[in-house]
Amino acid sequence: MPAIDASKLPWISLGKSPVSRRAMIQSIITTNPTLALADTIICNTFQEIESVALAHLPIPAVAIGPLEEPKSAAAGHFWPQDETCLRWLDAQAPGSVVYVAFGSFTVFDAEQLQELADGLELTGRPFLWGVRPNFADGVGEGWLDGFRRRVFGKGLVVSWAPQQRVLSHPSVACFVTHSGWNSTMEAVRHGVPLLCWPYFADQFLNQSYICDLWGVGLKVCADGRDIVTKEEIRDKVERLLGDEGIKARTLSLRSAACASVADGGSSHQDLIKLVNLLREN
Template sequence: MAAAPPRPRVMVLPFPAQGHVMPLMELSHRLVDHGFEVDFVNTDFNHARIVTALAAGGGETRAAAHAGIHLVSFPDGMGPDGDRADIVRLAQGLPAAMLGRLEELARAQRTRWVVADVSMNWVLDLAGTVGVRVALFSTYSATVFALRTLIPKMIEDGIIDESADVRRNEKIKLSPNMPVIDAADLPWSKFDGSPEIRRIMVKGIVKSNPTLARADTIVCNTFHAIESEVLALLPTAALAVGPLEAPRSTSASQLWPEDRACLVWLDAQPPGSVVYVAFGSFTVFDTARLQELADGLALTGRPFLWVVRPNFANGVDQGWLDKFRCRVGDTGLVVGWAPQQRVLSHPAVACFISHCGWNSTMEGVRHGVPFLCWPYFADQFLNQKYICDVWGTGLRIRANERGVFTKEEIRDKVNQLLADDTIRARALSLKRAACESITDGGSSHQDLLKLVNLLKEQ
């Protein structure tokens, strides 16, 4: 009997941050389902965190990583005590630290394709050295991808300067049926950093933009029903394969241990009663903002599940959390990290107080959950615009005249959202569109098959 032909092998390369590792791992699972072997490349630092999170959650790396996904790691160029929350500095050091090792891996595995985070687009250099082909993956919306290609023109027109500071608050409309975008809401203008840091970031984007057309395709975690027009504006052929989903079992993509006991707690709550609160992997609250949120959740009188990761708030220790847990009793549950997609799919969840990161946005859409939007930085303000102004599936939490997000505002917006049948109906309608896109014959399923066929080309 003839031996089975070897499975095609693909390298997958995320930017080393939670919101980038997770969707690319989800895509990797889909590729394995279609017969691929995947070399999934993390940094040494994040690989160690993933292994620790898996062990703390009771899983094992081999079991958690789908058969066919091989976890690989390389140094990120920072020392053990380097500040990896400084994503600009982290990004600057990655090419020198990783490119040579990636070339060695590609040669050793005879890699023909790399699926790379667009934030790692310097990997396109491997096309010249080892002849790989590259599919770029966007961890943000297709709209943000299109906007990044327009940065040089916006600088030339005096809308923003080279540090992304707004000089003229122009209204930007990418296509007739796309939302109007205020220049003040551009992701780079909302980036939390000094003008010099933003200047370095913008300079890097402008420098890399011309190289993007060298990719064979751009893969987006979105779907045609919400971004079909803007997908056509990207610099090379784009495939929309979202909303991506994690496997039901533990996946080797989480940098914090998931508290799955929260699912048992949810089982005990009435349907459509729980306020789910999570702000992703980068948001940081100060003590005053944290206290207003805590008081606001208590004021609602509703059951809530609140994710407070270890580095979520400055100056808040375990003692504060213990006192708050005692205060709210069985009404609320505070966890360090949650299996978010499992939570959002749970019938007890009524709404999602979110920072509106793109992963969270797609997950909320996929499960038909109304949003209360509280963006922190970057593209999250644009995602809020989609949720509140275009899809009509959520409300904004607004600061008062002193810039404070008060406990009363949080309480009132929760009550307003949960009393709004129109928003709930829109969220369920968008859920149907999202689910249709990923079922057999749907637009995202078809684009996934196109990607599979492309990656099988040599």
């Protein structure tokens, strides 16, 4: 497992206040004893990237990831998916688009939102940005409409994108992400390098795996005001896309992920093990 700053442990970084952090720790203390009641733990990961961590779990685990939803299946989402972005991606050059999405809970203030918007423009690359309705504090729909007009023809802003289909699209070059685990596994499965911008909870640990252990991404760094500047965003996107080592490791990890879920792969075998366990009980 990678090293991690103690201040970024999941139960410490979950909340922005001491009250919320205490509530998280209490929840862990209350919940953890229930593990003793389980026969197994089901994990959205695969042995090739987390064998050591899986081996140290207190009870046996089955690793059946990376999970991928069938394109034809109905799935639950917090917001309606805007599939028009897929047609927009079709019109972009292969390996050219910066995809940006921060999950369901990340919240930016107005200053950070502006820096992100300016940074995406500074890259000079086409970008697809998912901005859900409650993404930023104190920013109205008028600002977003104005930004859409300004970047028309260069970037596309949607409220919620069909992420797995976006990440599998050949025009996507990289993923600016909050480093949530589902997003991480989806990017690994599709071989997309990551620019990590964690917000809370396990996302900082996930970033350590992505950047320090697997070597398939880079971290953004905030300035003295705790703001990630537009120049930092531009520079890190360029570094990420120009790093041949990251590109090679990303493709290698994609191959391992695909092999794990193929017939006879480690995740396929663990899925069979899980089915047999359910039948026995």
